[in-house]
Amino acid sequence: MKIVDVMRSRGTTDVVTVQPTQTVTELLSVLAEHGIGAVVVSADGASVDGIVSERDIVRKLNERGAEVLQSPVSEIMTTAVHTCTGEDALEQVAVLMTQQRVRHLPVLRSESLFSIVSIGDVVKFRIEQLQAERDHLVDYINK
Template sequence: MVSKSKKPHFGHESMHTHSQSVEAAVVEQSKATAESILSSKGHDVISVRPTDTIHKVTEVMKEHGIGSVLVKDQNGHMVGILTERDIVRGFADEPDDTFDETAADLMTKEVITATPDTPLLDLLRSMSEGRFRHIPVLDGEHIAGLISIGDVVKFRLRELEYEALKLKQMIVG
C-alpha cells in the first residue's frame, strides 16, 4: 500500500518542474506585508482633530478623495478612526445634528491596527472578519500609514499580473 503523504523520490533532488516554480512563486507572494503595500502606495496619512466638526471632516475627505481619516490628538497620537460608514450611521441616528457633531462623537475608538511586518493575508483576514475597509499601520507609536481594502486589491492585482508575465516567460522559454 502506498502512503499518500509521501512524495515520490526520483533521485534528482535539484530538478524543478514548472509547477514547482509556480508553487515557489506563490510562497514568495505570501511574504508580502503591510510595508510592501505602503512602499508602493506611500506613507501619507490624512488626519483630523477630535474637536473638528463632521462638516469639516467631510470637506477634508472630499478634498482628498478618501473614505476615512485618522483622528489625532494635539500630540499627534491616534485616538480613533472616522470613516464614511461612521458618518452615515451618525446621519441615520441624528439626521439634523450630524454636521455639527465632532469627530470624537462619531469616530471608532477601538481601532484595530497592523504593523509594517503584518502579512498581506492577515490584513485581508482582519478587514474581512472585522467588516472594515481601512487599517492604520503603526510602527511602535509612529503612524506608518493607512491601508484600505482597495490598496490591498491593487497591490494583489499587480502581483498577479507580474506572476502571469513570469508564467508566460517560463512557457515561452
Template sequence: MTTVALILKHKGYQVTTVTPTALVSEIVALLSHRRIGAVLVMDQTEQLLGIVSERDVVCSLAANGEKTLEMTAGQLMTRAILVARPDTTVAEAMQMMTVGRFRHLPVMDHDTLVGLISIGDVVKARIMHQDTVVESLTAYVAGSV
C-alpha cells in the same frame, strides 16, 4: 509575499488626521476635497484615538439626522480599531479587513503611525502580485517548451 510596507512605499506615507474636536461638518468637507474615505483621529501627543469613515458619518446621519454635522470627531469616531504593522502581509491585511468589515487600516510601527491603507490598496497589491506570478509562470512554460 507582499507586505504592507511595500504598499506604503508605492502609495506614500501621507495620512490625513484630525483632532478629536474637529467638527463632522469639517471632516465631511475634508473627505470630499481630498477624495478619501476616512481620517484618523489623533491627540496632541500623536496618539491614535480612532477613525472617522464615510460609513460612520452615514450611520450617524441615519440615526441623528443633521445633528451629526455638529458632532465632533471624538463623539463620532470608531475607537476600537485594528492596526497593521509594516511587516503585515497583504493576505493578513485583507483577512483583517474582510473579517472586521472595514475598509481602512492604520499602519503602526511600534507606537508611531506610518500610514493608512485602504481595501483598494490591498486589492491592487494582490492583483499586481498575481500578474507577476502569471508572467513568471508563462515565461517558465514558454522557455521549457
C-alpha cells in the same frame, strides 16, 4: 509580502488626520478635499484616538439628523481601532480586514501613526502580484 511592500508600491505613507474636536462638517471637507473615505482621528498627529469613515457619518445622520454635522468628530468616531504594522503579512491583514469588516487600517511604527492602508490598496497590490506571476510563467513556458 508585507504591508510595507504595499505602501512602497503605492509610493506614499501619507496619512490624513483630523482632531477629535473638529466638527463633522469640517471632517466632510477633509474627506472631499483628499478624495478619501476614512480618516484617522488624532489629537497630536501621532496617536490613534479613533477612525471615522463615510459610513459612520451616514449612520449618525440617519440616527440624529442634520444636527450631527455640528457635533465633534469624537462623538461619531470608532474608538476600538484595528491597526497593523508595516511588518505584518499582507495575507494576515487581508484576513483581519475581511473578518472585522473594516476597509481601512492605520499602520503603526513604534506605536505611532505611520500610514494607513485600505482594502483597495491590498487588493490592487495582490492583483499586480498575480499578474506579474502570470507573466513570468508565460515567459517561462514560451522559452
